[in-house]
Amino acid sequence: MASAMLIRQDDLRLRNRHLVLSAVRVGGATSRTALANRTRLSHSTISAISADLIGDGVLCESPDTMQGRRGRPQIALALQPQAALVVTALLSLNNLSVALVDYAGKVQAQRRCDLPTTSMARSDLLDLVTSEIAELISARPWPAAAVRRIAFAIQGVTDAEARSLLWSPITPHGDVPFADLLEARFGVQTTVENDCNMLVFALQQGDPALYRSNFVALLLSHGIGMGLMLRGEVFHGTRSSAGEFGHVTHQPGGARCRCGRNGCIEAYAGSYALWRRAKGLPPTEMPEKAVSDAQVEDLMVAARERDGPEREAFHEAGTAIGYGLGSLFALIDPAPVALVGIGATAFDLLEEPIREALARTLGGQRSEAFSFRVVERPNMALTLEGGALHALTTLDAEIAGVAASALPARSTAAAAILR
Amino acid sequence: MASAMLIRQDDLRLRNRHLVLSAVRVGGATSRTALANRTRLSHSTISAISADLIGDGVLCESPDTMQGRRGRPQIALALQPQAALVVTALLSLNNLSVALVDYAGKVQAQRRCDLPTTSMARSDLLDLVTSEIAELISARPWPAAAVRRIAFAIQGVTDAEARSLLWSPITPHGDVPFADLLEARFGVQTTVENDCNMLVFALQQGDPALYRSNFVALLLSHGIGMGLMLRGEVFHGTRSSAGEFGHVTHQPGGARCRCGRNGCIEAYAGSYALWRRAKGLPPTEMPEKAVSDAQVEDLMVAARERDGPEREAFHEAGTAIGYGLGSLFALIDPAPVALVGIGATAFDLLEEPIREALARTLGGQRSEAFSFRVVERPNMALTLEGGALHALTTLDAEIAGVAASALPARSTAAAAILR
DNA sequence: ACACTTTTTTCGAAGCTCGAAAAAATGAGC
DNA sequence: GCTCATTTTTTCGAGCTTCGAAAAAAGTGT
Structure with a gap:
């Protein structure tokens, strides 16, 4: 509960550096005064810390500020784009997308390719992943800027330490230590996470x-994925990425x-289902090849047009999702x-059975109160963006010094005592 | 005004006070040197903080230490029992138990009574709860010591702020603001929580x-309850106590x-089921009165003796629990x-169907790896003890100054920025 | 008695944050 | 063009805190 952590004198400064850096990342270019208000630190502290961070080449002063007011003009502090680069990657069914993002969060380069994930050999898969990332990095805009992090998102179950793919429906190969491989190949810290957790x-x-x-x-696509944000933190399992809603x-x-x-x-609501x-x-049979989005869209057209097996398919999918959400909500509220995903565009077909099932599982709680929203942006773009964000915020902590010094040794001692 | 200035710096001391206090609570009577090692704080800091805490009447020196060694003998620091008292209470089906516990965690007084929770009027229930606690408090051993906290555990759903009972199977009355009522009556900070979360x-x-x-x-009793410890923290929902495993x-x-x-x-695994x-x-019928533990034990005897409806009942219960755990484990690992509870004593009857169902839901993960352990101690005693522990650790934070003083404004600001 | 060992306290140094005051950088007004 | 008003940013001294090293304390062993 009260998760106090041991803070030594110097850790205090590191923590506040992190606080300032995060405030700039979340709020964009911000004057020192605004930072003082937002972080509740004093002006003097902000002044000292921002001078440090500028000296470290992490922040920069951008004259771009609101003019025309009286008084000394504000100097906005912004993230220095060239402070670092991160790679964000997504491996999904038959597709690999990678992007190079600068420290300010702007995409500097992007690639994608098709690949037969379900059938290709383990070594071929690994080779393709590394070569795509190598190609991407070669397009770096500022040769001096280092690539500091790789965020690798996969449709599948990853381990809790974010280092390996444990199992995935998109490839027969399990226990793939992507993080070790990419770190060895590129010398860059790498995290391997479930795609929905990045999204x-x-x-x-x-x-x-x-x-x-x-x-x-x-995420309603070929399979069913879930990402859970609880109390401002992405929910992770204790051993794996967990959150396998599709396999409830x-x-x-x-x-x-x-x-x-x-x-x-998933066996009722995935595209193939x-x-x-x-x-x-x-229902015992598995389709040989992937069901394309276009094929799902054909089903949607048919389902909207007339009563028939297509409409029933969506109805059963909605029922499964609804009962699943009912169980989930019983456990987490x-x-x-x-x-998100192709299936989300069929929400008009799914909503009724979802709400019906929810009403049966969560009785009293007027099911109209449950809020559903269809996200228009394609899930791949969202996942890549989320991966970059994750890499950058992790990097922020490291640059501030929190991760390096304060956390590993000490937090275990304090955590053991404070539970 | 003193609270407004030097917030950050003070904060540091308060956290370390909390750290020391928690170390003593977890580790029992402990010398200063041992505390320094455990908390990773310097000897000087421990010396200063422990002097403060002794001065505040929170810790005391107990000469009880390992003798016979060379060198200056250790002086163990222990929790001062008279520093405070807390009340822990449990309202379960037809039963109300309360206990008075000193700051060191020792039970000083205890009461319990039977009451018809399912049928009694709202006001009668409230009156009985308050009068039982009033009687309990009157038995306090040191009149000077103040009762500082009430931890009220209930079989049912409570709100996320731990202030009200939202809904419970043991009473028809919903939205009962127990915390407000008890605070008004006794002037003591009160938390209202789900029983399993305390357990x-x-x-x-x-x-x-x-x-x-x-x-x-x-908790396998008349109903099915669950408490979830994840990453060292009790899992709570965002609006309610959640964790309603029985109603998945x-x-x-x-x-x-x-x-x-x-x-x-629950409709398959609860005592009444x-x-x-x-x-x-x-299966559409509800039994009129509570099924007693003795009755369940009779069923167990019959089930162990021969094939028949009793054995089938336990088999179906195990299957339901197993599938439920399968879903739970898909979501959280x-x-x-x-x-715990009367149903736990029937584990010999439940294990096979539980493991069978788990194997069907979590396929690969060899189901023998799942560890089940039957807890012998009665669940009521465990829940009361857990409630006391919860009250005391919360109190530790307050006494250390973390909760009370300057934090509220900042922690929200920092949390908003750091997510 | 004296030496040895271990625990605990004392003391000065270094670092951090804070509030107040000073400095800086602009717009407004004459 | 000059001065004043206004707002932002930096500087400065005070008051905390923690830390390491050294000193003091309180026993045991010989």
Whole structure:
């Protein structure tokens, strides 16, 4: 509960450096006075810290400020774009996207390629990932600026330390230590995380009013992914990325799922499940190749047009999602739901069964109160953006000095005592 | 005014006071040198802080120390029992238990009474609760010592601020602002929390090696409750106590549950569900009166003796729990499970179907790896103990000065910036 | 008694934040 | 063009805190 951490004298300064840096990242270019108000630190402290940070080449003064007022003009402090670069990458079904982002958060280069993730050999996959990133880095705008972090997002389960892919439906290869590999190849600290866990960062930054500190992001695509923001923190499992909403059981012993088990939510609501149901294929069968977004859109058209198997497919999907959300909300409390991915565009077909199922599981809580919102931006762009954000905020902590000195040794001692 | 200036610096001292206090609470009587090692603070700092805390009447020197060694003998620092008193209370089905605990954690007085929670009027319930606590307080051992906190645990859903009972299966009355009422009556800060959320504290303290920072406590009694310790913190919902494992859907549209809905886990695994199933009553029916522990034990005897409806009842209960844990573990990752309550004594009957269901939901993860442990101590005692612990650790923070003084304004500002 | 060992306290140095006052940099007015 | 008003930013001394080293304290062993 009261998660006090041991702070030594010098750690105090590091913490406040971090506070200032984060304030600039969240609020954009900001004058010292505004920073003092926002951080509640004194003007003198802000002055000292910002001088340090400018000296470190992390912040820079940008004359761009509101003119025309009386008095000494404000000097806005902004993130120095050339302070660092980060790589953000997303490996999803048959697709690899990478982007190079500067310290201020601007995309400097981008690549993407198609690849047969489900069938390619382990070594080919690794080679392609590293070569794509190598190509990307070679396009760096300022040769002097170092690439400081790689944020690698994957559709699949990663370990709690964000170092390996444990299992994924998009590739038969498990326990792939991407972080070790990329760190060895590029000498850059790397985190490997579930795609939906990165996506939530982008949602939060994109609309902080709507997606503040508690919300659910549901990715409806070939599979079903979830990202959970609780109390301002992305929810992680203790051993893995967890949050496997798509593999919560909907029907004990039900339809066959990609994961090899039966009755998972995904086995009713994933693209392939929609296709299977709409085409009247047996629920034990797995489609050989990926169901494309275009194919799902065809199903949507048909479902909207007339009663029939397509409409039933979406209805069953909505029911599965609704019951799943009911179980989730029983465990964590209701929260606004952001729907992302191709399936989100079918929300008109899904809403009724979702709300119906929710009403059956969360009875009293008037189900109209549950807020759903369809996010228009493509999920891949959101995930890449979220990955960059994650890399940059982690980097902020390191640059401020919090991560390097204060946390590792001491926090364990304090945490053990304070639980 | 003193609180307005030098906030940051003061804050540092307050945190370290808290750190020292917590170290003594967790580790028991401890010498200054040992404290310095554990907290990683310097000897000088420990010396200064402990002098302060002794001066405040919070700690005391106890000569009880390991003798016979060379050198200056250690002086153990212990919690001063008379520094404060706390009340811990538990309202469960037809039962109210209260205890008075001193600052060192020793029970000084205790009471319990039976009461018809399901049928009594709202005002009668409130009167009985207050009068029991009033009687308890009158038994205080040191009239000078103040009662500083009341921890009120309830079988039911409480609000996230720990102030009200929102809904409970043990009483028809909802939205009962127990915290406001008790604070008004006794002038003592009060928290109202779910019983299982308190219970986990006692488990953790009772066996820190086994129940460290990640585990699940499952209370199998008339209903099914759950307490979740994740990363060393008790999991709370954002609006309510949440963690309503018993009301996760097991079978859409299935057996009737006390909560008024259908197919909840509790409707298969609660005492009343066992009774209903074993006696061949229809799954739509609700038993009129509570099923006693003795009755459940009779079912267990019968189930162990021969094949029949009793055995099937336990089998179905285990299946429901197993699937529920499967869903839970898909969302939060597997963790050791502590089984508490009358139903836990039937673990021999439940284990097989639980593991079977788990194997179906969490496929690969060899289900033998899931650790279950039956806790012998009665759940009521555990919950009371946990409540006291919770009250005392909260009080520690307040006494250290972390909660009371300057923090509120800043921590929100910093939290908003640092997310 | 005296030496040895271990714990605890004392003391000065260094660092941090803070509030107040000074300095800087501009617009407004004559 | 000069001065005054206004707002931002820096400077400065005071008051904390923590830390390391040295001193003091309080026993045991011989």
